[in-house]
Amino acid sequence: MKLYNNEMANSPRKVRMFIAEKNISDIEIINIDLMSGEHKSPEYRAIAPNSRIPALELEDGTVIMESTAICRYLESLYPEPNLFGENPIEIASIEMWQARIYNELMIPLAMAFRHLHPGMSEMEIQNKDYGETQKTIGIKSLKYFDAALAEAEFVAGDRFTFADIQMITTTDFFIGLNRLTLEDYPEIKRHSKLMSERSSFSA
Numbered sequence: 001m002k003l004y005n006n007e008m009a010n011s012p013r014k015v016r017m018f019i020a021e022k023n024i025s026d027i028e029i030i031n032i033d034l035m036s037g038e039h040k041s042p043e044y045r046a047i048a049p050n051s052r053i054p055a056l057e058l059e060d061g062t063v064i065m066e067s068t069a070i071c072r073y074l075e076s077l078y079p080e081p082n083l084f085g086e087n088p089i090e091i092a093s094i095e096m097w098q099a100r101i102y103n104e105l106m107i108p109l110a111m112a113f114r115h116l117h118p119g120m121s122e123m124e125i126q127n128k129d130y131g132e133t134q135k136t137i138g139i140k141s142l143k144y145f146d147a148a149l150a151e152a153e154f155v156a157g158d159r160f161t162f163a164d165i166q167m168i169t170t171t172d173f174f175i176g177l178n179r180l181t182l183e184d185y186p187e188i189k190r191h192s193k194l195m196s197e198r199s200s201f202s203a
């Protein structure tokens with residue numbers, strides 16, 4: 001299998017963390033240069049028509065796009081350690097938290113970054129008003145998820161799961177890039193420290 005990757009971007013980092021947690025060793029990493037627009041080249045589009053990374057190419061040429069879909073595929077191939085839930089309520093809880101973090105936290109913070117950060121002006125037709133609105137929504141969500149994290153050690157209960165990967169890849173990347181600080185979110189800061197102690201954190 002081949003993983004189309006970029007070391008600086010947050011979506012492929014989810015997959016790299018997942019691979020590290022599962023200790024999977026048969027995936028070749030192929031780096032794609034986003035800054036030079038390699039992901040928009042005809043060669044890469046032929047592999048991943050969405051022009052995004054990550055993408056996972058299987059031995060038979062099948063390509064899976066979307067970081068969560070890739071992780072779900074890998075969970076089926078390598079069930080241990082379980083990261084998507086072991087019983088109906090745990091499966092639902094992990095799905096709920098990972099989807100809520102993605103939709104309510106990651107998307108607004110990502111849009112704020114894309115529309116406000118000077119470094120993104122080459123990659124995005126920036127709309128400052130839209131960026132500011134998304135930043136406000138993102139800050140509201142940070143407060144919400146900070147309070148939610150006070151209820152449990154990990155995002156979806158008492159053990160590490162994919163929901164924690166969704167959270168740490170979002171907070172570690174987008175809080176700083178949006179010129180926000182972890183100091184304002186003590187439970188997210190606690191969670192970040194917990195995640196930074198895992199070897200997969202630097203994958």
Ligand SMILES: N[C@@H](CCC(=O)N[C@@H](CS)C(=O)NCC(=O)O)C(=O)O
Pocket residue numbers: 009010011012034039051052053054065066067068123
């Ligand atoms: N929902 C997708 C998002 C993929 C995505 O947007 N990847 C970014 C890097 S984090 C990308 O390829 N951006 C290129 C662009 O926006 O042109 C996933 O989770 O895989």
